[in-house]
Amino acid sequence: MSVTAAKGFTAAGIAAGIKESGQPDLALVVNQGPRLAAAGVFTANRVKAAPVLWSQQVLKGGQVSAVVLNSGGANACTGPEGFQDTHATAEKAAAILNEKEGSLGHSAAEIAIASTGLIGVRLPMDKLLPGIEKAATELSAHGGEKAAIAIKTTDTVHKTAVVQGDGWTVGGMAKGAGMLAPGLATMLVVLTTDADVDATGLDTALRAATRTTFDRVDSDGCMSTNDTVLLLASGAAGVTPGQDAFTEAVRTVCDDLARQLIGDAEGASKDIRIEVINAATEDDAVEVGRSIARNNLLKCALHGEDPNWGRVLSAIGTTSAAFDPDRLNVAINDVWVCRNGSVGDDRDLVDMRYREVRITADLSAGSETATIWANDLTADYVHENSAYSS
Amino acid sequence: MSVTAAKGFTAAGIAAGIKESGQPDLALVVNQGPRLAAAGVFTANRVKAAPVLWSQQVLKGGQVSAVVLNSGGANACTGPEGFQDTHATAEKAAAILNEKEGSLGHSAAEIAIASTGLIGVRLPMDKLLPGIEKAATELSAHGGEKAAIAIKTTDTVHKTAVVQGDGWTVGGMAKGAGMLAPGLATMLVVLTTDADVDATGLDTALRAATRTTFDRVDSDGCMSTNDTVLLLASGAAGVTPGQDAFTEAVRTVCDDLARQLIGDAEGASKDIRIEVINAATEDDAVEVGRSIARNNLLKCALHGEDPNWGRVLSAIGTTSAAFDPDRLNVAINDVWVCRNGSVGDDRDLVDMRYREVRITADLSAGSETATIWANDLTADYVHENSAYSS
Structure with missing residues (x-):
């Protein structure tokens, strides 16, 4: 169910060859609208990965049309070149999605990027960029599960959660098993909803929800450079819930995913x-x-x-x-x-x-x-x- | 050489039966004077063991005639009863030392106590008090090594260090292998000198020395409830060194002992x-x-x-x-x-x-x-x- 439980979203998860193991390593989540509202919270670590710096800028506009996520490399501590890699990823995704949909609806400035893996290594762009093209061809309203699988690193299981509201849905996926002591978020999480909520309402709900869920997970005391939690609204359900009910649904999904992170923490027996x-x-x-x-x-x-x-x-x-x-x-x-x-x-x-x-x-x-x-x-x-x- | 390298000190280390293993577990260090000056620094942990609370009071007077140290139990989180146990230990030590020396020179109020071992368990006073009597009979100007051995817990080796000044000496012993991230001191350390230095001079030297040595050791991030570093001066060398030279000697001994603590940390390979x-x-x-x-x-x-x-x-x-x-x-x-x-x-x-x-x-x-x-x-x-x- 994952990020495609809510109406108005498609997703895909594929193996682009970023991981040497050949395991899935690239996920794409696309908001089909009609609304493209979004909110995000990011790591409090002062050493931030390139995709975090990029996505923080994107989120300032309150609109996200798509999210590209990769495992197999954090793109952190990679300097200006690493930031260029993230920028190129967003440009490539916008071009491919516009070509596929025969529109100019996607702009790089509305595409969020999230990466996870080893710090201090450049991403293999010769594999990542063709991977986006492959992922775009596999986008589906049932692709949430595959997307959740593609963002795993040392996770032994993929993590998803869904809550049904009154005519609307909040769903999501998460990855994270180590370097797990978020200051504002944790590792990579994408939440989607078909509720008709604007960026301000999403931001209110997301901050309230993460404060008492992901922010209170401390598996190993080590705060990541890449923590990212995004909440995207398509408005496809045509229903605007009350803020409290919506916040509570988002909190419930976050709590569920946070518990799944702890339950799958590296090496843990308790x-x-x-x-x-x-x-x-x-x-x-x-x-x-x-x-x-x-x-x-x-x-x-x-x-x-x-x-x-x-x-x-x-x-x-x-x-x-x-x-x-x-x-x-x-x-x-x-x-x-x-x-x-x-x-x-x-x-x-x-x-x-x-x-x-x-x-x-x-x-x-x-x-x-x-x-x-x-x-x-x-x-x-x-x-x-x-x-x-x- | 340990705590008896400096003139004017005797020491002993014996097995009192506090440890079930039968290993040495009780040390006694006695300052024979003529001076009884002392300084101490203690854990910054707000949960302090009974012997830390006791010794902090003793050190306010600037005089210490003897130190009783035990391994096999930290006497931390043991309530008013634990504090009474520490008090009784000091009283017993004063009585025995006065009896042995045919004097009334020792007062419980000038006897420092230090304990190390499991938190939250009362000490077996029926073994500890007779142990003090036994230790007093074994006091010797060559007893420093045995005292250093008796304060070991998970230490695989005992730790001692000595620096020679111009006509005076600073020596000491330390224990500590885990719960090793002191805020003001580390685990149990007793330093002695025969230099003729008053309590203020000792305090200046000790604080300057520990600030850049024990305070900068962080083996496992866990601050103990029992950290204690004492510096006792007998004045037996009849020499008063310059403050800078004396501080540097104390710092050198502290640095040496701190390195020995890191070198013997629990399970460490680096x-x-x-x-x-x-x-x-x-x-x-x-x-x-x-x-x-x-x-x-x-x-x-x-x-x-x-x-x-x-x-x-x-x-x-x-x-x-x-x-x-x-x-x-x-x-x-x-x-x-x-x-x-x-x-x-x-x-x-x-x-x-x-x-x-x-x-x-x-x-x-x-x-x-x-x-x-x-x-x-x-x-x-x-x-x-x-x-x-x-």
Whole structure:
């Protein structure tokens, strides 16, 4: 279902030969209208890939007619030449789509680009540009699945999600398995809707949705140079939903995809749900959650099914959040192993056999809450990120 | 030579039975005077172990007559009972030392305590207190080596260092192999000198020395609840060195011990020297160095002997330091693999076979510099921190 679940979109996913393995590596998503509204959020990393710099400019216009996505190369840290490659990709896509449709409706300035793969290597344009031509011939209203497959890198499964509104639909696809600690977005995500929503409404919905979903995923503490989340509206359903209902649908799709990212994180054997409660502010709750999420010693302990709550306390202690060390409480899988900053219930009561681990950190400092999702740290993660370049 | 290299100190290290393995786990260091001056720096973690809270109070007086150190338990997150245990340890040590020396010279208020081991477990006081009695009978001017051995936890070797001044000596011991990213100190370190220096002079030297040594070690990004560095002066050499010469000697001993900590870090196969150059401020240089040091993907790549400079750039991009992404340069083992934020010299020229890896990050934003030491991330680290509680 993916990006073609909503009416007014076609998509394709093909193997252009960018990946040496011959696996699918190029996706094309086209908005057939009548509306071409779009919004996007991008990585907060100050070192941004060429396609991020390009797409940020495109999104300023609030219109996107097509998105070209490739795996097999991030086109990050590739200098002015890399930016030229992105520009050439948009020009090529516009020319091919206009030729195919016998129109001049596509302009490079309305074509977003997203790339993922190894940083610091130029893309093989001699393969990418012909690939766009091939993808254009395969565009279909049922192509969303293939597009989702073509953007995979170390992902073991492709990720899609769909929510039905009242006469309208929001769907999407995502990729991401490592370098997964987004500051504003995560890896590559394209969402589509046939609801008739303008760029401002899309932007409002997308920022609200990503703030509490992709922004709260922290698999390995490493923020990417390429994170991109796009939301495109075709208006083909002819229905304009209320902003709240629409935002909630977008949030639901984002949440679903974010959970799929965590569930497929590199080498992970545990999905860790960190709920920080009774914080003085939401920012405090997020800071504490992220500090726990990034503690390598805790991530190792949870991999070993050891409810080592001391490592949770030591992680909380490094933050600037409001709390009194003697009033901290911590539960692991609902057993309050730490009460008032000291030894609580018997840690042997904690059942650690399942993939999901729930950590509740009670700061006793207010009433704000945040939930962060993370993964454990495993020898498989080390192997996957040391045995070859990625 | 350790803590007994300087005149005026005795030490002992024994097995008190705190560790179930029966390995040495209790150390005692006694300042015989004539001076009892001392300074200390402690973890910046806001969750502080009972012995840290105790010793911070002791150090306010500027006098330390003895230090009791134990491995086998951190006495952190143990509540008021844990603090009472520390207090009782100091009282017991004072009583035993007074009895042994037939004096009333020792007061609990001048006895520093340091503990290391698992967080969230009470110490076995029925073993620790008799252990102090045993250690007191073994105190010797040659006991420094045994004391250094008794404070080991996951350390594979004990760590000592000595510098000779002009008629005076600075020596010391350290332990630490994991949870090693100090904010003001690292794990347990006791330094001694026979120079005749008052508490203010010691404090000046110690803060200056730790700021550019232990404070710039970041093995695994995890700050401990128990970090303690103490510097004790006996004055037994009867020489008062100039402050600069004394500070430099303390810095040299700290640097030596800090390097030994990195060289013995849990599971590590690489020691990574990260030199940030041409930063606008020293704080910027430290922030960038620490961000690179904590990037799990880079740590994995270096373990795999892959000079993956894109991961260095992505780490720099997450900081708030002053830089222009297009003016960043990165060298790995002196090969400038990234120039002007883009592809530089051939990465195949980088020789990664040796244990030490040198990363140079040139921010092109000023003239300040900082060096951070880190380790790679390995399957052995994961195993060591997941297979059992520590």
